Amino acid sequence: METNSFFDINRLKYLIQRDFSINYKTMLIASGAITGFLMFIGTLTIIFGDKSMNEQNILGMIMPTLIIAGLISTSLVFSELNSPHRGYLYLTLPASAFEKLISSWLVTSVFYVIFSIVLLFILNVYYIIIAEAFTSKSIPLINIFSIEVLKPFGIYMVVQSIFLLGAIYFRRVNFLKTILAWFVVFIIISLYTGLLGKILFNHFSVDNTMMNHSNDLKLTIENIIVPVAKLLFWFALAPFFLTVSYFRLKERQV
Amino acid sequence: MIQINNMSFGYKKNKFLFENLNLNIHKGSIYGLLGRNGAGKTTLLKQILGLLYPAKGECLVFDKPANERLPEVLNNIYFIPEEFDLPNVTMNTFIKLHAPFYPKFNTELLNKYLSEFEINDNSKLNSLSYGQKKKFLIAFGLATCTQILILDEPTNGLDIPSKSQFRKIMASSMDEERCIIISTHQVRNLASLLDHIIVLEKGKIIFDHSTFDISSKLSFIQTKELTDLEVLYNEEVLGGHAVMCRKNGEETKIDLELLFNGIVSNTEKVNNEFKN
Numbered sequence: 001m002e003t004n005s006f007f008d009i010n011r012l013k014y015l016i017q018r019d020f021s022i023n024y025k026t027m028l029i030a031s032g033a034i035t036g037f038l039m040f041i042g043t044l045t046i047i048f049g050d051k052s053m054n055e056q057n058i059l060g061m062i063m064p065t066l067i068i069a070g071l072i073s074t075s076l077v078f079s080e081l082n083s084p085h086r087g088y089l090y091l092t093l094p095a096s097a098f099e100k101l102i103s104s105w106l107v108t109s110v111f112y113v114i115f116s117i118v119l120l121f122i123l124n125v126y127y128i129i130i131a132e133a134f135t136s137k138s139i140p141l142i143n144i145f146s147i148e149v150l151k152p153f154g155i156y157m158v159v160q161s162i163f164l165l166g167a168i169y170f171r172r173v174n175f176l177k178t179i180l181a182w183f184v185v186f187i188i189i190s191l192y193t194g195l196l197g198k199i200l201f202n203h204f205s206v207d208n209t210m211m212n213h214s215n216d217l218k219l220t221i222e223n224i225i226v227p228v229a230k231l232l233f234w235f236a237l238a239p240f241f242l243t244v245s246y247f248r249l250k251e252r253q254v
Numbered sequence: 255m256i257q258i259n260n261m262s263f264g265y266k267k268n269k270f271l272f273e274n275l276n277l278n279i280h281k282g283s284i285y286g287l288l289g290r291n292g293a294g295k296t297t298l299l300k301q302i303l304g305l306l307y308p309a310k311g312e313c314l315v316f317d318k319p320a321n322e323r324l325p326e327v328l329n330n331i332y333f334i335p336e337e338f339d340l341p342n343v344t345m346n347t348f349i350k351l352h353a354p355f356y357p358k359f360n361t362e363l364l365n366k367y368l369s370e371f372e373i374n375d376n377s378k379l380n381s382l383s384y385g386q387k388k389k390f391l392i393a394f395g396l397a398t399c400t401q402i403l404i405l406d407e408p409t410n411g412l413d414i415p416s417k418s419q420f421r422k423i424m425a426s427s428m429d430e431e432r433c434i435i436i437s438t439h440q441v442r443n444l445a446s447l448l449d450h451i452i453v454l455e456k457g458k459i460i461f462d463h464s465t466f467d468i469s470s471k472l473s474f475i476q477t478k479e480l481t482d483l484e485v486l487y488n489e490e491v492l493g494g495h496a497v498m499c500r501k502n503g504e505e506t507k508i509d510l511e512l513l514f515n516g517i518v519s520n521t522e523k524v525n526n527e528f529k530n
Binding site: 085 | 332342354
């Protein structure tokens with residue numbers, strides 16, 4: 001029977017089952033720890049806090065924890081590949097590099113976001129119950145499909161693709177090395193653009209010419225650079241890093 | 255089944271372990287890959303599995319480049335490494351998670367092999383000893399019914415009864431469509447099993463002949479006197495000499511250790527015996 005070398009839905013299903021079954025204990029422990037931590041912090045804030053918590057306060061408390069936990073999980077998703085004595089098992093598993101990447105991406109991105117939204121709802125309900133039971137404060141029920149909730153998860157899904165590449169690229173301490181690499185890239189880009197700005201605009205004196213140039217620059221930034229940067233962030237960054245991750249995984253040797 | 259054409263590979267740039275290596279491996283045989291430490295045996299196996307990529311030349315498995323790691327190639331090849339770490343799941347979970355990737359997986363065979371190896375419970379893999387894990391992996395590998403099975407030092411860590419069970423199981427699992435490659439130092443344990451010998455020395459294949467050819471060209475005997483023998487290699491043993499010589503009369507059982515030492519100490523002389 002002719003099989004597709006690049007993508008087969010059954011192989012993807014087996015891979016996802018395998019990912020969940022092998023890592024379910026770690027996932028349960030991590031989920032329990034995150035839930036417990038957020039319940040504890042929330043309970044203390046509700047009972048001992050001076051004011052009632054609004055939607056922003058709740059999201060400000062839950063979202064960073066969920067996003068950081070998601071990025072750490074992403075950094076660890078290829079730990080089998082990076083293990084000297086288990087890498088062979090992962091690489092010789094009869095599935096394509098594309099399927100292996102998609103499986104890990106689904107688990108740490110799509111499924112994680114769904115899990116996080118459900119957890120957010122559960123925690124919100126828990127906070128409401130605690131507030132009503134022990135205080136006279138009121139806590140709002142957050143609409144989990146609102147832009148305030150979905151946008152940070154959208155940002156997570158973009159940034160997560162960088163950490164997915166880090167998980168494949170680095171063999172050890174993936175999370176910290178990815179942050180360091182990202183920081184170095186950020187510094188280089190900042191220096192480069194700063195230097196370019198200085199070369200282009202520094203020789204103008206503060207007179208009308210400078211003011212005109214300054215306004216032009218502001219308009220260019222507002223009307224062209226920012227929209228393009230937004231477009232690149234939302235639609236190009238994740239596909240770019242996923243593509244690089246795919247080739248990195250395909251070319252990976254033991 | 256496996257074709258290696260002019261393959262070069264090195265862990266460091268400009269320092270090749272293999273240079274223009276050529277090798278053909280056919281179905282229906284159990285190949286013994288022998289060599290000293292650092293000769294490149296495991297590296298060669300990794301090339302066949304697509305775990306390492308050639309710097310030059312090619313390594314084809316079922317006519318496809320091994321380094322592409324295509325699912326239809328990988329589902330017909332199984333590797334049991336010398337050093338491994340298994341996921342912390344029960345044996346049944348491991349089987350349930352990995353068997354679907356191998357279309358010809360045979361559960362009955364697996365149960366048969368596991369019972370022959372006396373592994374009958376459903377313990378967590380991490381709670382098993384190294385030898386038990388290895389036996390489980392060998393049983394699983396054989397039950398995948400892949401055409402190519404690669405084992406790196408399979409008898410390391412096995413107790414004495416398990417070694418003979420291993421030989422029995424391997425012999426019974428062999429058929430005309432299958433090819434098994436065993437890389438080993440422990441030649442005494444596996445001599446009766448192999449029907450083709452490949453010797454690797456410093457990244458070069460210095461010997462590549464079937465046991466049928468070896469038996470028809472060479473004799474392995476123990477003698478007190480070396481006279482009247484066309485000796486290719488000999489070692490002093492208790493009470494005389496272990497000798498590898500040009501075939502002299504009756505067919506003898508191949509002494510793999512003697513053969514290996516003879517090949518390594520005088521490759522040209524031994525290979526000359528196979529030229530006609």
